[in-house]
Amino acid sequence: MSSESGSTYLPQGLPIPVAEPDGLSAPYWAGLRQNRLLVQRCRNCRIWQFGPEWLCHRCHAFDLAWTEVEPRGHIYGWERVWHPSHPALRERGPYLAVLVELPHAGRVRMVGNLLGDPMQTVAIGTAVIGVFEHHPQANPPFSLLQWRLTNQV
Amino acid sequence: MARTPRERSLRGRVAVIGIGETDYYRHGASPDPEFKLALKAILAACADAGIDPRDIEGFASYSDDRSEASRLAAALGIHRLRSATMQWGGGGGGCCAAVANAAASIVAGLSDCVVVFRSLAQGQYGRFGQATGIDTISGEKAYLMPYGVLAPPQRFAMRVQRYMHEHGVRQEALRAIALASYHHAQSNPRAVMHGKPLDASKYDASRWIVEPFHLYDCCMENDGAAALLLVSEERAKEYRQKPVYVLGAAVGSGYRAGAIPHNSPLYASANFDTVAPDLYRMARLGPSDVGVVQAYENFTGGVAMALAEHGFFKPEEANEFLTFENLIAPSGRLPLNTSGGNLAECYMYGFELVLEAVRQVRGTSTSQAKRNDVAMVIGGPMVTPVSNLLVGSEATL
Numbered sequence: 407m408s409s410e411s412g413s414t415y416l417p418q419g420l421p422i423p424v425a426e427p428d429g430l431s432a433p434y435w436a437g438l439r440q441n442r443l444l445v446q447r448c449r450n451c452r453i454w455q456f457g458p459e460w461l462c463h464r465c466h467a468f469d470l471a472w473t474e475v476e477p478r479g480h481i482y483g484w485e486r487v488w489h490p491s492h493p494a495l496r497e498r499g500p501y502l503a504v505l506v507e508l509p510h511a512g513r514v515r516m517v518g519n520l521l522g523d524p525m526q527t528v529a530i531g532t533a534v535i536g537v538f539e540h541h542p543q544a545n546p547p548f549s550l551l552q553w554r555l556t557n558q559v
Numbered sequence: 560m561a562r563t564p565r566e567r568s569l570r571g572r573v574a575v576i577g578i579g580e581t582d583y584y585r586h587g588a589s590p591d592p593e594f595k596l597a598l599k600a601i602l603a604a605c606a607d608a609g610i611d612p613r614d615i616e617g618f619a620s621y622s623d624d625r626s627e628a629s630r631l632a633a634a635l636g637i638h639r640l641r642s643a644t645m646q647w648g649g650g651g652g653g654c655c656a657a658v659a660n661a662a663a664s665i666v667a668g669l670s671d672c673v674v675v676f677r678s679l680a681q682g683q684y685g686r687f688g689q690a691t692g693i694d695t696i697s698g699e700k701a702y703l704m705p706y707g708v709l710a711p712p713q714r715f716a717m718r719v720q721r722y723m724h725e726h727g728v729r730q731e732a733l734r735a736i737a738l739a740s741y742h743h744a745q746s747n748p749r750a751v752m753h754g755k756p757l758d759a760s761k762y763d764a765s766r767w768i769v770e771p772f773h774l775y776d777c778c779m780e781n782d783g784a785a786a787l788l789l790v791s792e793e794r795a796k797e798y799r800q801k802p803v804y805v806l807g808a809a810v811g812s813g814y815r816a817g818a819i820p821h822n823s824p825l826y827a828s829a830n831f832d833t834v835a836p837d838l839y840r841m842a843r844l845g846p847s848d849v850g851v852v853q854a855y856e857n858f859t860g861g862v863a864m865a866l867a868e869h870g871f872f873k874p875e876e877a878n879e880f881l882t883f884e885n886l887i888a889p890s891g892r893l894p895l896n897t898s899g900g901n902l903a904e905c906y907m908y909g910f911e912l913v914l915e916a917v918r919q920v921r922g923t924s925t926s927q928a929k930r931n932d933v934a935m936v937i938g939g940p941m942v943t944p945v946s947n948l949l950v951g952s953e954a955t956l
Contacts, residue, residue: 416705416706416707420704420705420707420709421690421693421694421695421696421700421701421704421705421709422694422695422696422705423695423696423697423701423702423704423705424695424696424697424701425697426697426698427697431697431701435701456822457699457702457818457819457820457822463815463818482721482826483717483718483720483721483724483821483826483827484717484720485708485713485716485717485720485769485770485771486767486769486770487707487708487713487716487769488766488767488768488769488770489712489766489767489768489769491690491707491709491710491712491713492690492707492709495707500767501707503706503707503708503713503717504717505717505721505821514822515820515821515822515826516702516820516821517702517703517706517708517717517820517821518706519706519707530720530721530724546695548705550705550706
């Protein structure tokens with residue numbers, strides 16, 4: 407699922423994610439731009455790994471395969487942010503950030519925003535589904551992976 | 560030549576002979592530049608010990624302190640520099656590790672008199688609580704900042720929320736930690752929050768920074784510097800003050816604690832799962848031997864987690880243990896942050912906590928604990944590496 411153009415959960419002006427100079431995470435960020443969630447998986451021992459690293463932490467094989475996974479999981483942790491720590495958020499009001507666990511990808515976790523009412527009750531364990539949020543006008547352009555409650559899709 | 564096997568330990572091998580700090584200021588309020596603050600704290604520690612500052616031989620710090628060892632050595636005109644250690648990692652995770660590194664330099668014969676210090680003028684170099692002037696970001700923060708997870712409270716709230724969920728910890732437990740720090744600060748004229756008491760209703764009414772942290776669950780941001788002097792135990796009694804001995808120290812974190820972003824296997828943790836047992840093993844002590852604790856409050860939730868990981872209570876007992884009455888000097892079950900700590904004395908990156916542990920053992924705290932022979936410091940919950948420290952009187956050796 408992809409968000410409608412022009413609508414983003416947080417205002418523009420926050421730091422733009424880019425790959426490191428050595429390119430470690432470049433496939434991940436490029437994947438998001440194409441509505442694809444890519445996670446590292448070891449070609450040798452098959453373990454999942456996120457965030458990315460050059461080396462498999464279990465068997466020490468280099469250069470893990472970037473593997474597409476379905477963006478769904480459940481809420482592992484959450485927070486409602488009230489204090490704006492960036493000028494771009496001053497007029498925003500409270501917003502929700504969640505830590506989502508992906509059981510079908512080795513239980514790796516990723517942080518995103520929980521779309522919808524920022525004052526909604528959030529429960530750990532609730533199923534969520536990913537929403538690709540594109541920022542084509544940004545310089546450089548980038549995409550994020552946001553989350554929405556599965557039963558509200 | 561045959562070598563006698565010897566236990567590798569810091570226990571009783573080095574002593575704190577002097578402590579010193581500058582006035583503590585609200586962030587941006589220091590009239591002095593950061594480097595001058597460092598010099599003032601170091602000179603105060605030397606005066607406390609009765610030592611010529613030129614006899615310092617080494618410097619140890621953490622969290623990328625900007626007051627660099629060679630500049631300090633030149634500024635102070637020390638005779639020669641023999642050790643210069645910087646502990647990797649951010650936050651207060653290094654506040655005890657810096658002491659351990661200095662102690663190790665002395666025990667290994669690299670240096671005889673080492674100053675451990677932290678200096679910080681946030682008004683001059685930018686605050687931790689604001690993320691500005693960043694256009695693009697890569698690495699760990701790239702997975703967090705675009706989602707508004709920017710500053711330290713936002714980076715740690717989810718972890719605490721998960722811990723509260725797993726163990727049924729209530730907001731009142733976090734509140735008790737904040738109330739204890741503020742209570743002790745009211746007796747401490749050094750404390751930035753001296754004369755500004757906090758009670759339960761004021762805590763409850765305070766704004767959320769990020770749930771589950773109210774304003775008073777978060778450390779202050781301050782300007783100042785603090786320092787202490789370490790020498791070997793053989794020389795410990797040559798100086799003005801009653802020596803306070805290092806009984807043990809430990810540094811690090813458990814398996815893949817550094818897996819970013821938020822992917823450490825033991826997520827709902829302060830990261831002392833391996834470090835707390837190491838400390839007790841070196842000190843040959845257990846939690847029941849500890850009379851008073853200074854625990855780094857980046858956020859109150861991290862203190863709750865760290866205390867449980869040091870064996871003072873089981874996580875499921877947090878609500879019963881973490882009450883205001885239990886946490887205050889002189890006679891609570893475990894007097895906590897008796898100077899006011901990061902919340903109410905000064906956020907000197909936790910180094911004010913190390914000085915306070917020394918004061919407790921000396922018997923000179925403004926909120927003296929009844930059981931003060933063994934004092935603990937816990938540095939940097941939830942970051943990696945973390946560190947911890949036990950200090951004690953001569954009677955504990």
